[in-house]
Amino acid sequence: MKYLFFFLAASLLVLTACNNNDSKKDTASAETVLADSLNKQVDDVHIKGMAKMARLSKMQQRTQQLLDSLGKLPAKARQAATPVKEELEGLLKELNYADFAMDKWMTEFYVDHKDTLKDNLSARIEYLRSQQTVAGKVTDAILGSLQKGDSLLQRIR
Numbered sequence: 001m002k003y004l005f006f007f008l009a010a011s012l013l014v015l016t017a018c019n020n021n022d023s024k025k026d027t028a029s030a031e032t033v034l035a036d037s038l039n040k041q042v043d044d045v046h047i048k049g050m051a052k053m054a055r056l057s058k059m060q061q062r063t064q065q066l067l068d069s070l071g072k073l074p075a076k077a078r079q080a081a082t083p084v085k086e087e088l089e090g091l092l093k094e095l096n097y098a099d100f101a102m103d104k105w106m107t108e109f110y111v112d113h114k115d116t117l118k119d120n121l122s123a124r125i126e127y128l129r130s131q132q133t134v135a136g137k138v139t140d141a142i143l144g145s146l147q148k149g150d151s152l153l154q155r156i157r
Contacts, residue, residue, distance in 0.1 A: 031121045038128035042109075042135050049102055049139035056095055056142055059149045063092045066156070084156055091152055094145040101138045109135075 070085050109131055117124040
């Protein structure tokens with residue numbers, strides 16, 4: 001009975017000691033899973049914004065056409081349309097910013113992310129967390145400018 005107890009205790013110690021070697025692998029694996037998850041979340045936010053880029057481009061064109069048309073009006077009508085013109089100019093500025101922000105973010109994200117952080121997992125996780133915020137702001141700029149444009153264009157029809 002003593003030998004059985006000793007054998008079980010020794011076996012338990014050996015197994016426990018062997019499992020401790022895997023703790024570093026588990027941590028690395030957890031960090032890899034976190035990095036992959038963050039990368040997917042950033043991509044999802046990016047895709048949400050990119051899905052609206054064609055619509056944003058069309059709204060930019062439509063807004064510019066309306067501004068051009070207002071510019072061709074007789075002086076008195078042009079003066080009367082000044083408030084609408086100012087709203088359209090503000091909208092065009094927001095649409096252009098959203099377009100610029102997406103292009104800039106994509107260029108910087110894919111250059112920085114793919115090359116410099118490939119081998120540094122903790123830095124990659126931190127970078128992806130920050131980019132999640134930036135991508136969210138870019139997508140919000142796109143969606144917000146489109147919503148403002150829909151409202152304005154519907155009102156002036």
